[in-house]
Amino acid sequence: MSPRKRLLIVYHTQSGNTGSLAEAVLRGAARVDETDTRLMRAFDAGTDELLACDGLLxxxxxxxxxxxxxxxxxxxxxxxxxxxxxxGLPYAIFVSAGNDGTGAVREIGRIANGYGWKSVAEALIARKAVTTGHLRAAEELGEAMASGLAMGIF
Structure with missing residues (x-):
């Protein structure tokens, strides 16, 4: 039996919008029993947590x-x-954007490229107010990432 995969969710929130998305991502990932998921604020996450994960949101x-x-x-x-x-670490991005969010996605992608990570999903961008549709999409993103890790797709 192979060891359980570990999914790390690292986020920052100021107004609470990205925090709502992060909680939704976590709910989706939690549906996958074969994956251990950890949610951490960006200031609290570090090298140990990053090196211990098999996938990153x-x-x-x-x-x-x-x-x-x-x-x-x-x-x-x-x-x-x-x-x-x-x-080769699989990763994906979710953004709460007052404008269009593409600048954040682009800059994270540039840094991820420097690490050598592999993007495995299109970025989820919640523009303006976070809606139930955005939260549903965030849950799907979390579940898809956790499932992909569990099945060895990523």
Whole structure:
């Protein structure tokens, strides 16, 4: 029997919108019994948690057309200690955006490329107010990521 896969969800929220999405992602991932999922705020997550995961979901508000400073701080603290150690790590992104969210997705993608990670889903961008449709999509994202890890697809 293979060891259980570990999914890490790292997010930052200021207004609570990205936090609502993160909770929905967690609910979806929790439907998959074969995967252990951990939800952490960006300032609390670090190298140990990142190196221990088999898949990663990253959530951020769009701030000034890019990711939050907290998520950038997570990357700044973990990049060099993890450099070359997580090549091929599957990841996906969810963004709460007041504008269009594409700047945050683009910049996270550039950093993820530096880590050598592999994007496995289209970014979920909740534009303006977070709706029940966005929350449903976030649950589906969490469940899909956890299922993909459990089945060895990613």
């Amino acid at each position: 990253l959530g951020t508000p769009e701030n000034f057309g890019t990711m939050s400073g907290a998520l950038k701080d997570f990357f700044d603290r973990t990049y060099y200690p993890c450099e070359g150690r997580l090549v």
